[in-house]
Amino acid sequence: MSDHDDVCVLLPTMNEAETVARVVTGFRDAGFENVLVIDGGSTDETQSIAREAGARVVEQSGRGKGQAVREAVRDHVAAPYVLMADADATYDADDAAAMLDPLFDGEAEHVIGNRFADMRPGAMTRLNRIGNRLINLAFRTIHREGYRDILSGYRAFTRESFRRLHLTADGFGIETEMAVECVKNRVPVSVVPITYRERPGGSATNLHPIRDGGVIFLELYRKAKTNNPLFYFGSVGAASTAAGIAMAAFVLYRYLAFGISHEVVAVGAVGATILGIQLLVFGFLADMIHSLHQEQIARYERAVSDETSDRPSENASPDAPEDRGSGRDDEPARREAADEAGD
Template sequence: MSDFDDVCVLLPTMDEVETVARVVEDFREAGLDEILVIDGGSTDGTRAAASESGARVVEQSGRGKGQAVREAVRDHVDAPYVVMADADATYDAADVDAMLEPLLAGEADHVIGNRFADMRPGAMTRLNRIGNRLINAAFRAIHGERYRDILSGYRAFTRESFLRLHLTADGFGIETEMAVECVKNRDRVAVVPITYRERPGGSATNLHPIRDGGVIIIELYRKAKTNNPLFYFGSLGAVSTGFGAMLTAYVLYRWFVHGEAHQIVAIGAVGAAILGIQLLVFGVLADMILSLHREQVTRYERALAERPAAQSSDSPSTADAEETRGAVGDGGADGDDERGNDHSADTADDASGK
């Protein structure tokens, strides 16, 4: 019997025939028998290679990595723990012990593998490295957590915590969305160092740095609307106010220097400034509402946690009450017997008197 019978390895694939069999075999050698390959419609024999290497293969109903992960965990995984990795052989299956340790110890709900801890030469281009650093810095600034490598595809999480996440991304934005949702749900997140290797020769990447990087940045900013409304509306308000200030400066310059009046531009400047101030105020109010909501959720969770303890402390009193009721019942029975005996004696005296 494997030490990881309650763990499922999830490998989303798309034309990974060159590496998928190797990845499956590496995880099996690491002691994991339950390996699920969910394929996005490969045409190069990926599904056959994965099946021959011992993996359970499912073809996803939609398109994109994000949709594949959601569908797999929701419909095809029964194990309480899930390890998610890419099938391009860039991650080391031997790191799975370190990835699972915080979960199995009950110290975390979600584990992120930090690729920058041991990134091998050629594993990431300079452009991708800079983009990753910028995205991680933006995540830290917007969402207030330092997860070091939110774009890492090597994850481990409990199935229960995953199902609590509100995920909508279909493509490579799934990792970013998972990180944001973990912050929003206040899940316990652990970051562990892993090895990140160069893709083997003949294996092509499905990642487009500019396009997917733009999608990730947009996703980060969009999620700030509910997770950090002060940043979201405040930034929009600052831009609008700044634009209004620039227009105002232009109008004043033309008026004082050239004696020209730009009434329409002046109206636009006032409108932009007013809109910006309103957005700033709305951001402050939304942030206050979010803070109150989180306080209420914390109180509710604390009350739920304290309820079993209160019930267990009440149980002895209940037992005492039952014993007291039993004693009273016994006393009543004895009283009835005594009254019965007295009645019998009175009856006997009456009979003798007669």
């Protein structure tokens, strides 16, 4: 029996033949016997190498890391705790205990490994480092939580909390979406410092910084619609209003300085300004509705919690008979007996 039978190590893979054996062996040596590799249809020897290293291997039905994670947790994980990592040997199995401690101690239901706490030389290019910082800043601005490293692939979470998240991203946006959904569903999150290493020579990354970075920014903005509607509508409204004012200033300047009128531009300026103001007003109204909705949810959760805590004291009775299951189930029998006695 392993010390971590209640933990499943989840490794999404795609052409990781150079590193997957090292990663699987590392986690098994750390005491994790339940290692699940969900593969996106690798064209190299990733699947066979992972099996030889002792992992359980499943080929996902779709494509993309996000789809792999959702399918794995939904269909192939039975353990109550999931430790998710990349199979590129950039994360240390030695950090697994620290990642799981907040879950075991009840401090959190989702744990994010902070790669910036101990990032080794060469682990991340300057472009990727700048992009990560900008994305984390955008996340903190839009969703008003500082998780330090929302793009980290080293995660630990309870299976129950994962099932509460509404996840739709198929690619590398899954980490961003998980962070946003944790904020939206008020899932307790802990951030744990981890070591992040350079990819071993010979292994190639599946990440495309510009393309995937753009997808992540769009995911952040899209999720703001239900989590921070003031930013979602207000940002577009402010941009439209500013454009309208700039066009109006141009028309006014050309008319006063040269006597030239720009009727079409003037109409566009009025339309952009009106649209921008409407979006700003709508953003404020949506934010008020969102705040009221959050208050109602919090009030409902408190009521349910109070009812649950009061229920044992209401039902418990020291003189109650041990057989509590014979009440409602015996009612038809008692009625029949009473009818027979009446006859």
